[in-house]
Amino acid sequence: MPVILRMEHITKAFPGVLALDDVTMEVRKQEIHAICGENGAGKSTLMKVLSGVHPYGTYKGSISFNGSECKFSSIRDSERDGIVIIHQELALIPTLSVAENMFLGNEIRRGGAIDWYETRAEAIKYMNEVGLDESPDALIKDIGVGKQQLVEIAKALAKNVKLLILDEPTSALNEEESSHLLDLMRKQRERGVTMIMISHKLDEIAEVSDAVTIIRDGKTVGHMNVANGRIDEDEIIRHMVGRPLDDRYPEHQPDIGDVMFEVEDWWVRHPQATERWVCKGSTLNVRRGEIVGLAGLMGAGRTELARSIFGRSYGMWESGTLKLNGKEITAKSVPEAIADGIAYLPEDRKMLGLNLLDKIYQSIISAKPTKVTRSGVLNLDEARQVSEVYRKDMRIKASNVEVGVNTLSGGNQQKVVLAKWMFTDPEVLILDEPTRGIDVGAKFEIYTFIQALADSGKAVIVISSELPELLGITDRIYTVFEGEITGDIPTKEATQESLMRLMTHSSTRSEA
Structure with missing residues (x-):
């Protein structure tokens, strides 16, 4: 032609x-x-x-x-x-x-x-x-x-x-x-x-x-x-x-401790169609230093579960408990969830993760500005200094933290969102499609950051539609089907085929 x-x-x-x-x-x-x-x-x-x-x-x-x-x-x-x-x-x-x-x-x-x-x-x-x-x-x-x-x-x-x-x-x-x-x-x-x-x-x-x-x-x-x-x-x-990438996923030797975060018998209704359950008695746990995956087909209820955990920001909560380090927490709103040590990186960074009118430093401090507030006044110099450390450590491609986030590439915007939640010093991080729309090089960097968070003693939950990604970076995987958790498998024992079977079949649990 x-x-x-x-x-x-x-x-x-x-x-x-x-x-x-x-x-x-x-x-x-x-x-x-x-x-x-x-x-x-x-x-x-x-x-x-x-x-x-x-x-x-x-x-x-x-x-x-x-x-x-x-x-x-x-x-x-x-x-x-x-x-x-x-x-x-x-x-x-x-x-x-x-x-x-x-x-x-x-x-x-x-x-x-x-x-x-x-x-x-x-x-x-x-x-x-x-x-x-x-x-x-x-x-x-x-x-x-x-x-x-x-x-x-x-x-x-x-x-x-x-x-x-x-x-x-x-x-x-x-x-x-x-x-x-x-x-x-x-x-x-x-x-x-x-x-x-x-x-x-x-x-x-x-x-x-x-x-x-x-x-x-x-x-x-x-x-x-x-x-x-x-x-x-x-x-x-x-x-x-610009270099060979011999392995798509960085090698990692986890140091997993005791159970840190627990969700028990979690029931949530759809916000509009209230006769429909989006979470049906969900129960899961994450240990200190562990990366746990949530696998499910589109619409299975993974994001609905994550957002409902994060300050009940989705759906109509009916019942269930959350525990952090053995102590029950309520987290009835997003500010309460942040205060309790929970962070949620949303799958839609443009709509839910960033204000595209913000500069980099404004985005990074936005979830917890009180950390750089002195006597009731936001300390802009401190905010810029702290954000500059994140910019360098996370290799965000921008000349400085005064740059608008709307000018950044998708991968660099995702790093800003991740920095924003790291700034809140969370105990539990829920990362929803953290590498969506990101190239293989930037993915490798994000995986490295996720592993570093787990190594620092955090409990990490990763939601991903890419099964190879979950198999490559997690320690354990829960499967979700139509609002139910249908499986809990150590990653070393899982395959794409075994996960897919659990992602396409309901359990025998009856609705409450």
């Missing part, structure tokens, strides 16, 4: 940061081209240059698409040429319908007014094309993330897309949703759509992509073709991180 896109010598700088340094890449027509790199490598910045988010004149280098030079001043310019980008954080309005979102800014008009009949008809056509089985009148807030991703793709198809850019398209999807999305990408490739996919999931890259470009520290460091669904993952990782 002929080359449809050329980006040559692209250089883009922000104040104090050279984000892209002479990046060059080519994409052939009707291929799925993957871009790999560590968080902060410049992948998303490169795609924002291509799509006009960073307009012509704010970067050096040249772009040609379909044989014509591109000088986009906005996203509208790139979309007129058939280039559409779907960002990792979906740009949908929750209170509008599927159809309204699909044609927002691209309205179908008759005589100056929006033709709602034609809008719904066209929406249904593109929804059918992407396999979205919903009413066009359904509100975005009432459908899941996987279906929202399909709305974004349908929206792109309605714009007569020629080149579709997908930034971490499966990062928030479960296995079934991810498989459906990858099938859809193959189908669109067959229909003539060219795609660029930013992803950290090397197995998915091997499954659907035709070629891979690797970026490190803002520079192009590698390019390879995918042959028959196979790629050299070790070679990609070596290019991404």
Whole structure:
């Protein structure tokens, strides 16, 4: 196939940061081209240059698409040429319908007014094309993330897309949703759509992509073709991180003590559908220095259990007890949970973990500002000094702690959230999808931090949708199915198959 896109010598700088340094890449027509790199490598910045988010004149280098030079001043310019980008954080309005979102800014008009009949008809056509089985009148807030991703793709198809850019398209999807999305990408490739996919999931890259470009520290460091669904993952990782990564998970010899944290017979109802239980008599414990995993399919109740433990911040608590070091604690609110020594790193760092208007130091101290308050006044110098220690120790890529968290890559934002909870000096840390959307190099660093927390005598609970991750970093794993804990297995005795059996079957417990 002929080359449809050329980006040559692209250089883009922000104040104090050279984000892209002479990046060059080519994409052939009707291929799925993957871009790999560590968080902060410049992948998303490169795609924002291509799509006009960073307009012509704010970067050096040249772009040609379909044989014509591109000088986009906005996203509208790139979309007129058939280039559409779907960002990792979906740009949908929750209170509008599927159809309204699909044609927002691209309205179908008759005589100056929006033709709602034609809008719904066209929406249904593109929804059918992407396999979205919903009413066009359904509100975005009432459908899941996987279906929202399909709305974004349908929206792109309605714009007569020629080149579709997908930034971490499966990062928030479960296995079934991810498989459906990858099938859809193959189908669109067959229909003539060219795609660029930013992803950290090397197995998915091997499954659907035709070629891979690797970026490190803002520079192009590698390019390879995918042959028959196979790629050299070790070679990609070596290019991404600049060194061989012989083991995806750091070696660890745990020093496990007595039982430190206990959850006993924990019953919680769904916050809206109160007839439904999200936690059914859950009982678990974590020992001092132990890393315990929670494994379950999407919707099994892992996050609901974690959030209900953390100050009853989800659902309607009915009964059950929490014990820390043998003493019962109540933790009826988030401040009480923090005061009791419980910390919760949420799965959605953008919505629940960070205030994106904050600077790094403001984020780090936000969960427990009293630690740097003197005589009722926040000591900003002390807050900055303490945060600077975390920035250096956790290798957060930023020039200083005055930098806004919204400018950081996903991996560095996750480090800030982790630093925020470490700052509270917790006894128990619940980490919900701590490496979601993070590259293999940054994952290794996060794993090291988690192990260091356990080694310091903390009790650590890790929720993850990636079974290899749980098998790689935990000491013991609980399985969850439909709100019930169905298994408790030492990690050394567990396999993906044995975990999956327990994750897909109910116990014999009857509801109270």
